[in-house]
Amino acid sequence: MNCGKCLEKLEGFVDRELNEGEMAEVRQHLSDCAPCEGLFDLQVGMKRLVKRCCDQSTAPAHLRERLSQILG
Amino acid sequence: MREEAKEAGLGLPEPVSLQPEPQSAGAADTSFNQEAIGYLDTLYRTALRLTRDPAKAEDLVQDTYVRALRYQHSYRRGTNMKAWLFAIMRNLFWDRFRGGRPEALSLDGDSEMSLYDTLPDVGAQPEADVLDGIAAQEVIDAVEQLPELHREVVLLVDVEGFAYKDAAEVMGVPIGTVMSRLHRARRQLQRSLLGYAREAGIVSEGKGESGE
Numbered sequence: 001m002n003c004g005k006c007l008e009k010l011e012g013f014v015d016r017e018l019n020e021g022e023m024a025e026v027r028q029h030l031s032d033c034a035p036c037e038g039l040f041d042l043q044v045g046m047k048r049l050v051k052r053c054c055d056q057s058t059a060p061a062h063l064r065e066r067l068s069q070i071l072g
Numbered sequence: 073m074r075e076e077a078k079e080a081g082l083g084l085p086e087p088v089s090l091q092p093e094p095q096s097a098g099a100a101d102t103s104f105n106q107e108a109i110g111y112l113d114t115l116y117r118t119a120l121r122l123t124r125d126p127a128k129a130e131d132l133v134q135d136t137y138v139r140a141l142r143y144q145h146s147y148r149r150g151t152n153m154k155a156w157l158f159a160i161m162r163n164l165f166w167d168r169f170r171g172g173r174p175e176a177l178s179l180d181g182d183s184e185m186s187l188y189d190t191l192p193d194v195g196a197q198p199e200a201d202v203l204d205g206i207a208a209q210e211v212i213d214a215v216e217q218l219p220e221l222h223r224e225v226v227l228l229v230d231v232e233g234f235a236y237k238d239a240a241e242v243m244g245v246p247i248g249t250v251m252s253r254l255h256r257a258r259r260q261l262q263r264s265l266l267g268y269a270r271e272a273g274i275v276s277e278g279k280g281e282s283g284e
Binding site for chain 2: 011012015017038041042043044045046047049050051052053054055056057058059060063064066067068070071072
């Protein structure tokens with residue numbers, strides 16, 4: 001796998017949306033190619049950062065209460 | 073196996089059914105209700121980021137549950153309830169707050185993947201550790217500043233862990249559209265956050281621009 005192909009597959013790799021063969025190919029390329037690995041680290045870091053920052057909010061208690069009544 | 077994909081319900085019968093199916097409509101279905109209320113926090117935080125307003129988010133979530141109850145006969149037991157609820161909320165959001173669902177309007181013209189147009193210049197990438205210096209509120213702001221079509225796909229895939237195919241079901245678009253919107257959204261996020269990092273002095277001038 002060359003860098004162009006790797007970059008094309010990288011988001012799918014980060015999202016674990018590739019098939020096993022493709023996952024293995026990308027993994028192999030990343031272990032051989034520091035620039036692509038750096039890009040991978042950045043993309044994974046971005047994804048984790050976004051998740052961590054956006055998944056903290058919880059529903060207010062009064063909403064939960066109201067919905068519990070609605071749902072009986 | 074993919075943890076996030078598992079969480080989103082991959083491995084369930086395909087396709088995830090969002091279509092009505094006749095079923096005996098009975099009295100209050102407590103197992104349905106219990107499972108549905110289990111998604112309250114995840115629905116609420118997504119609503120909060122979509123509407124950017126706690127009061128609107130509450131209304132949106134409440135109306136989502138009211139509608140889910142009304143149409144629970146159309147939920148096929150054993151399929152992905154999370155995706156079903158998100159699809160209800162997503163449609164309500166677009167109908168109520170944005171004056172119609174975007175796929176019907178076909179405005180975004182992004183159904184084709186065009187990665188080679190947009191490949192970043194690998195040499196210009198900053199190190200991933202610049203991300204450590206970015207404040208949570210900056211990230212939330214950057215997400216909230218994305219156009220809704222891009223924001224919703226980031227919320228579904230990156231925050232809530234939906235697989236592409238489940239996000240595609242929720243959004244009512246092909247998987248390729250999910251991928252291209254996600255790609256654009258992430259480029260925009262990266263630009264915003266690295267711009268912030270540069271201003272804050274976390275990353276030096278001249279680094280962090282995607283080559284275009």
